[in-house]
Amino acid sequence: GAVVSQHPSRVICKSGTSVKIECRSLDFQATTMFWYRQFPKQSLMLMATSNEGSKATYEQGVEKDKFLINHASLTLSTLTVTSAHPEDSSFYICSASGQGRSLSNQPQHFGDGTRLSIL
Amino acid sequence: SQQGEEDPQALSIQEGENATMNCSYKTSINNLQWYRQNSGRGLVHLILIRSNEREKHSGRLRVTLDTSKKSSSLLITASRAADTASYFCATVLIVGRRALTFGSGTRLQVQP
Numbered sequence: 237g238a239v240v241s242q243h244p245s246r247v248i249c250k251s252g253t254s255v256k257i258e259c260r261s262l263d264f265q266a267t268t269m270f271w272y273r274q275f276p277k278q279s280l281m282l283m284a285t286s287n288e289g290s291k292a293t294y295e296q297g298v299e300k301d302k303f304l305i306n307h308a309s310l311t312l313s314t315l316t317v318t319s320a321h322p323e324d325s326s327f328y329i330c331s332a333s334g335q336g337r338s339l340s341n342q343p344q345h346f347g348d349g350t351r352l353s354i355l
Numbered sequence: 356s357q358q359g360e361e362d363p364q365a366l367s368i369q370e371g372e373n374a375t376m377n378c379s380y381k382t383s384i385n386n387l388q389w390y391r392q393n394s395g396r397g398l399v400h401l402i403l404i405r406s407n408e409r410e411k412h413s414g415r416l417r418v419t420l421d422t423s424k425k426s427s428s429l430l431i432t433a434s435r436a437a438d439t440a441s442y443f444c445a446t447v448l449i450v451g452r453r454a455l456t457f458g459s460g461t462r463l464q465v466q467p
Contacts, residue, residue: 242397270454279443279457280398329397333453341386341447343400344455351395 239263240332242347250355251322257315257350259330265310266332270344271303274327283328286313320354327351359425361444361458369466374431376461378444379424385447387420388455389429392441401429401442406449436467 239262247255259269267288272280284305285293292305302324304316313332317324331344359380368374380387386405390398404411404420404427411418417430431438441462445455 240397268453277462279459280455282454282456285454327395331398331455341403341405343388343403345400346390346397348397349395 240266240330240345240347242330242350244350245348246351246353248353248355249320252319253354255317255320255352257317257328257330257352259313259315259332259347261311261332261345264332266313267310269307269313269330269332271305271313271315272329272331274329274349276327280329283315317352320352322354325352325354359444359446359456359458361442361461363461364459365462365464367464367466368434370434370436372434372465374434374438374463374465376429376442376444376463378427378429378458380427380444380446380456380458381425383449384422385449387418387427388445388447389416389418389427390443390445390457392443392460394440398443431463434463434465436465439463439465 241260243258269286271283273283274280282295283298286305286307288307288310294300307313327349329349331346333342333344361378388403389401392398402413402418404418415432420427441460443460444458
């Protein structure tokens with residue numbers, strides 16, 4: 237089945253550091269990727285939709301200058317948390333859906349997530 | 356914002372018993388999907404049911420959808436300890452973004 241690889245799985249760093257998270261579709265082309273954030277024992281909240289070759293669409297309340305998204309190829313999207321602070325500590329998960337006319341009727345394929353801890 | 360709510364929030368059962376989780380949503384949907392998440396991991400897709408379908412089966416999983424009540428249920432039969440996880444319903448809207456909107460989730464604990 238379709239595989240999405242997310243890297244790194246865990247990051248611990250000091251406040252003020254910028255952190256880049258990669259999301260790769262390994263065996264399919266992903267025209268659209270999604271970035272979610274999940275706090276402990278809570279559900280996933282969509283942060284942004286990443287479209288290959290165009291600007292990401294951010295959800296209300298998500299700072300685009302804080303969370304930089306780049307989707308430069310059909311197999312890679314990156315999320316960079318700039319100047320991270322302790323309140324940015326969370327579990328970040330990406331998902332990808334492939335090409336096709338019925339995108340809405342396809343399941344999404346999720347990475348294993350990145351646990352970000354800012355000291 | 357979350358599309359819907361799930362209940363119960365937490366469920367603890369014995370191995371061999373059935374587990375039923377319910378999901379309600381607010382707006383018209385294209386389809387509804389169920390996902391499973393083991394602690395600290397990503398999500399695994401379980402089953403997708405379209406808005407014109409009422410019931411779907413996959414192995415020990417049975418999903419129902421009632422669009423008039425805007426609700427869905429996931430039944431896991433003959434549960435196993437390995438079924439212990441969080442289960443989320445997620446909807447894709449008819450109009451608007453294609454991203455999934457997740458319910459609040461049910462934490463299932465299956466005691467061996």
